[in-house]
Structure formats: structure tokens, C-alpha cells
Amino acid sequence: MSLLEVGARRGRALVGGHPVGAAADEGWGHYAPGADLPPDLVADLDDWARAADAWERSGAGPRSSEGVRVSRTGRHLAARVSVVLRRPVDYRDPVSGLRIPLRAVATAPRLPAVPLPARRRGRRLPGTVSTVFTEPTPWATGLTLAAIVAGLVLAANLTLALPLVAGLGWFGVLIDLVVVAGLVPALWLNRTVPTWRWAVWGSFVGMGLAVVPLLVAASAAG
Template identity: 70%
Template structure:
């Protein structure tokens, strides 16, 4: 069984090996797979912009788990599924970020394909990849997660540090701050990872709020 490949190389989206966006024979790449079938103009435009965005991410050197790289991969899979539905043919999606080939077989419908704005390549200067494939921000889920993590960090810090600060005063507060500061670099690395970023900022908030009661205890001085 012949399989149609959807990929992106050098800033160009490829369907069946044919780069989209060419004026000469727009269906040359998939005519042998689905004779007489054309891809919707909207889908072709999205694929073209996706190919450019994938190239921007590749040039930026972003890691596969970076936010922009994940968005490029996920959007590419959705667009490949739409190609399979539109042409009624099996598709292999070749991920431009990881190089992994994802087989899409017997796709009949794409239940959720986010209609997201794709960035235009800047003609001058370096393209910003931080705006690739903007998606709705999950404020409800994110803030709930941040609140839970923040409360847990606050409670844990107070339980562990209050007795020490009560006994040692400002010395105990300084020790607590040093311990907390040691956790900041590891948390900071995940500040842009989807979902984890909410936990990171919640942890920072919990640490910050915990300083206030600990400072009050330290000002009162060592017990006894």
C-alpha cells in the first residue's frame, strides 16, 4: 500500500514530496495517490505557514520538549490528519522536530483540529518563535494547579522552617532562604514548559508568601 508523506524541509511543507506554495501544478505531489482530489486552499495555506514555523524552530535550536517545538509537532500531526481526511488516503507524518514518523491509517474524521493563527516569517531580522501557534491559555486549570502547588509549598516550608527560625532567629531564616534558593534554578528551567509552568509559578508564590510569617518569627527573636 502506497502511503502519502507529510513533512517539512527547509521551511517548505511537503505533501507526497511536493513543496506546497508552488504555482506550477499544485496537486503534483498527491495526484498519484488521490487522482482528481484537491486539498482545500485553507489547509494548503496552513501547511505552508506550518512549514515556515517548523524552520524557525529548527533554526532557533529549540529542544524537542520546548514549548514552540511541541506546538509545531502537535499542529503538524493535526494538519497531517486533515490531509488524510481530505484525500481519503493513508498518511505518514514525518515530524520536523524529532524526525519521528507517525503513521496515520484509516483516518475518517479529525475531531479536534485547533484553528490557530500561524506566524508569518519576518523578512528582516530573526523570526520570533515564541509566538508560534498561539493557543488559548488554560487559565482555570492552570490557576487551580498553581494554587494547589503554592499552598503545598507554603505549608511544607512553614512546618519545616518555623521551629528552626523560632530557635535561631535570623540565622534560621537565612538557612531557610539558602535552601529555597537552591531549588530556584531547577524550577526556573521549567517555567515555560506547558502545564509545568503553572506549578513552577505556584511554587514561587508559596515560597514568597512563606517568608512573611517566618520574618515575623525571626524579628521576635529566639524563643526562651
């Protein structure tokens, strides 16, 4: 049995090189590999392809939250295509460019339910990924991680900077601020990366909290 490749190009979802959805009538005749797909799957594929195109035009990196969502959702949709058509599928990830074979799902009687991102009601905003794809935010785990990182950064900053401020006063505070400012650009680049974003914001909180005792120490030393 021949393989089908599921991918996206220029805002269109492709199954076996043929566009699905409204684009399937544009010069491909009456039959295309995706012609037998149910309407809800076609709609999800169309939304995913638009999101992939918006991610590419936004310039966000593959490790960004938008890139991760596009990659994961595309893989789930490719698995659904394989099960519906009962054919092996290769998934062409628009984020990494890798071709991922999905063989086992071709014989699976039923795929586990995968919660797909809900579509935004009303008019879609062009060039936006977050309005098309959303996923539950792990607030409990994320805030716990952020709190732990904030505490560690606060303790490290005070341990290193308090002796400096006690000896140099306000000049010690200035030195500490220069050092912290040098770390901010590197942290800022990871502010949208899943998991790491919680550590980044925790670091910012820890740095901000450290300013208060350092100012008090500088006033006492001055």
C-alpha cells in the first residue's frame, strides 16, 4: 500500500501532495487522497495549516510555544488521517522539516481521544497563531517551579551581593545591577519556551525581590 505524506505549505494542508478542504477543487479533479476525510478533520487540518503559515511568517523559533503547538497538533492530525484512511502516513513537520513515519497507527482500531485546540469563534486574526491554537496552562506546576527558581535566585543574589554592598555601599548596588542586566537578554529569549518560561519569570521575580534588601543594606552602609 502506498504511503501518504501529511504536511502543510503556504497555509494549505496537504494529504498526498493534494490540498484538502476548499482548495481541493482547484485543479485536482474530483478525487484526491484527502477527499474521503470527514468535514471536522478537514476543518482541523485547514486551521492547523493556517497556524503553521502564521508561525512561519512570525519568525518565532522552533522551540517557541507556537512552534511546539503547531508541531504537536500536526502530528496528532496526521495520525487521525492514517486511521480514517486506513493507510500508513508520513508526517512532514512544518516546524522542523523532518519526515516522521506513522506506521503503527495505520492498524490501530481506535486512536485515544486527543484534545485538539478549539477554533476561535468569529473572524480569525491573520498572522496569529495563539488565536488558533491554545492548550491548558500548567499553572500549579509552573508557579511552583517559578517560586523555587525565584527563591534560589534571591538567595544567590543576596549571598554574593550583600558583602559587596556592605563594603562599597551604593557603588556595590550599581555593580550588582550591571551584572543582573547582563543576564536579562539571555533570559528574555526563553520567555516563551515551554517549561523554561516559568524559570525565566521566576528569575526575574527573584532579582526584583533582591533589590529591596540590597537598598536597605546600602543605606545602612552609606
